[in-house]
Structure formats: C-alpha cells, structure tokens
Amino acid sequence: MNKRSVVAGNWKMNLNSLEANDLVQDLLSLKHHSARVILGVPYVYISSLARLTNGTNIEIAAQNCHHKEKGAYTGEISVNMLKSIGTDYVILGHSERREYFGEDEALILEKMQMAHQAGLKVIYCCGEPLSVREAGEQNDYVEQQLRNSLLKLDKEQMQNTIIAYEPIWAIGTGKTASADQAQDMHKHIRQLVNNQFSAEMAEETSILYGGSVKPANANELFAKADVDGGLVGGASLKAELFGPIIEAIIE
Ligand code: PEP
Numbered sequence: 186m187n188k189r190s191v192v193a194g195n196w197k198m199n200l201n202s203l204e205a206n207d208l209v210q211d212l213l214s215l216k217h218h219s220a221r222v223i224l225g226v227p228y229v230y231i232s233s234l235a236r237l238t239n240g241t242n243i244e245i246a247a248q249n250c251h252h253k254e255k256g257a258y259t260g261e262i263s264v265n266m267l268k269s270i271g272t273d274y275v276i277l278g279h280s281e282r283r284e285y286f287g288e289d290e291a292l293i294l295e296k297m298q299m300a301h302q303a304g305l306k307v308i309y310c311c312g313e314p315l316s317v318r319e320a321g322e323q324n325d326y327v328e329q330q331l332r333n334s335l336l337k338l339d340k341e342q343m344q345n346t347i348i349a350y351e352p353i354w355a356i357g358t359g360k361t362a363s364a365d366q367a368q369d370m371h372k373h374i375r376q377l378v379n380n381q382f383s384a385e386m387a388e389e390t391s392i393l394y395g396g397s398v399k400p401a402n403a404n405e406l407f408a409k410a411d412v413d414g415g416l417v418g419g420a421s422l423k424a425e426l427f428g429p430i431i432e433a434i435i436e
Contacts, residue, residue, distance in 0.1 A: 186220065189391040189413040191347060192431045193223040193308060194421025195248065195276060205230045209237055211424035212431075220431050221414075223308070223347075224421070225276045228262055235271030246274035246308060249282060252295040264303035275300045276416075278310040278334070280353045290333035297334065301342040308347045308416065309335050310395065311374075315354035323352070324373050331374065336381045343382055347391045348374060349416040355396025357418055364405045364412070367394045371411035400426055403433035 200208065205226065212222065225246040226234055235245045251261040267275065277300065278293045297307050311330045313323040327350070338346065350370050352362050362370075371392045379387035394406050395416035406412050414434050420426040 186435050187413070189389065190407075190434050191221045191223060191391050191393060191414040192427075192434050193225060193246065193274075193276075193347070193349070193393060193414070193416045194427060195225040195279070195395075195416060195418050196227065196422060197248070197281070197418060198227065199422055200227075200230075202230065202233075205234065206237070208422070208424055209234055209243070212243060212427065213238070213241055215424070215428050215431065220434050222431060223274055225274075225308070228267075231267070231272050232270040235273075239271070244273040245271065246276050247272050247305075248276050248279070250275045250277075250296055250300055250305075252292060252299050254299065264300050264305055268303045268305055272305060274306045274308055274347075276308045276310065276349075278330075280310065280312060280351060280356060290330060294334040294337055297338065297342070297346070301338070301345060306345040306347070307342075308349055308393075310349045310351050310416070311335070312351040312353050312356075312396070318352060318354060323370065327370060327374065328377060331377055336377065340382060340386070343378070343386060343390070347393060348378075349393040349395045350374060351395035351416060357397070359397050361397045361399075361402050361406075362394065364402075364409050367406055367412050368409040371409070371413075375411055398430060400429035400433070403430045407433050 222243045225248045247267050250264045277296050282288045313326040317326045375387045391413040393414045393416045394412050398415040398417045
C-alpha cells in the first residue's frame with residue numbers, strides 16, 4: 186500500500202438507515218484499519234455516519250452537491266451544509282449524474298470549485314462510453330473531459346482531488362476493464378496532471394479505477410503501478426465483498 190492508496194464505495198440510492206449503520210459497523214470491525222476508505226453515502230445518512238466513523242480510517246463522501254452557494258433552489262443541498270455535518274468528500278462527474286441529470290463538464294467544474302471553496306475534497310469521475318472505446322478513441326475522449334474541468338483547477342484544489350477513471354461500459358455491467366486497459370488510461374491521466382501541474386502533483390494524485398470491481402479482480406487491478414485503488418459501486422454494499430477489496434489494497 187502506498188500513500189496514494191484509497192478504496193472508495195459509492196452506495197448510490199441503496200440501503201435503508203439500519204442497513205447503512207450495520208454495514209459501517211461491519212466495516213469498522215474489519216482488521217485492516219490502515220487502509221484509507223471513503224464511503225459515498227446518501228445525504229440523509231451523512232450526519233450519523235460521520236459521527237460513527239469519526240477518528241477511524243473511514244471518511245464520508247456525499248454523492249452530489251449543488252453548484253450555487255445558497256438560495257432558492259428547493260430540494261437542493263449546498264456544499265456548506267455538507268461541510269457543516271462532517272462530510273469529507275463529494276463525488277462529482279459520475280456518469281450516472283452526467284447521463285440522467287444532464288451534467289456536463291462546465292457544471293461539474295462549477296461544482297468542484299464550489300466544493301473546494303467550502304473545504305470539501307473531491308472525487309472526480311471521468312470515463313468513456315463503449316462506442317468511444319470500440320473506436321479506440323478513449324484517451325482523447327478522457328483528455329477532453331479533463332481539459333474542460335479538472336485541469337482548470339488551481340494547484341491547491343488539485344491537491345485535494347482524487348481522480349476516478351470509470352469506463353461507462355464497465356459500470357454495473359459486470360464487464361471490467363482489463364488491468365492493462367486500466368493501467369494505460371491511468372498512466373495517460375497521470376501524464377496530463379504532470380503536464381498541467383507538476384511531476385510532484387502527478388506523483389501524489391490518487392487515481393482510482395471504477396467499473397465492476399470485485400474481490401476476484403481487485404488484486405490484479407490494484408497491482409498496476411498507476412492504479413491506486415478503486416471506486417466501487419455494487420460490491421461496496423456488502424461487507425463480505427467490500428472487505429476483501431479493501432484487503433486487496435493492503436497487500
Ligand atoms: C460506480 O458506479 O462508480 C461503479 C463503479 O459501480 P460498479 O462497481 O457497480 O460497476
């Protein structure tokens with residue numbers, strides 16, 4: 186495990202309050218306390234789970250935030266609200282937000298800047314659809330995503346950002362990018378961070394792979410030089426699946 190290593194879970198719109206609490210209790214009772222773990226949980230559980238995990242290796246992420254500071258935006262949640270209840274991170278740019286809620290790179294950049302302004306850290310997601318992968322244009326596609334948002338951050342904002350490469354064709358489909366496909370893209374992304382910021386920034390930035398990570402493939406993926414861990418959807422909902430994935434980062 187190196188200092189970039191992180192395993193993050195994205196619960197999406199799953200689990201009731203009791204189930205959420207039980208899952209976190211199970212994760213806290215695992216032996217591997219040294220791994221950095223981030224849980225992307227529904228807004229309504231953040232407060233109680235932030236208290237429960239305070240002082241442990243588990244940090245809490247929101248799965249979204251609004252891009253304005255405050256105001257007449259019925260039903261929305263601001264970054265300052267999130268910060269005030271103990272949120273550490275916010276996941277932004279997830280392909281489900283892009284697809285179902287029409288979020289584009291410009292909005293994602295606004296949200297990232299708002300989050301950083303409030304002192305939240307960000308997990309920024311990028312990744313190509315299947316048609317782009319089949320055309321062999323994935324590097325250019327992801328580069329364009331980054332150029333329109335992530336690479337516009339300032340140095341301090343970038344220092345507080347984790348990147349998650351999540352090929353859309355691998356999310357929730359059971360199809361995983363091969364460890365070599367993940368490594369190739371992560372290397373490309375790290376090079377872009379190097380070019381825009383510095384070699385030191387590239388060396389320090391955590392780049393996670395997301396897309397059907399399971400106990401059976403985590404070891405091979407995490408063994409790659411530029412794969413610093415995973416952003417895990419389905420398998421983060423069960424301690425018996427998420428536990429071994431966390432263990433894979435320690436080995
Ligand atoms: C995700 O939604 O971020 C994700 C990677 O999901 P899954 O692990 O279920 O493919």
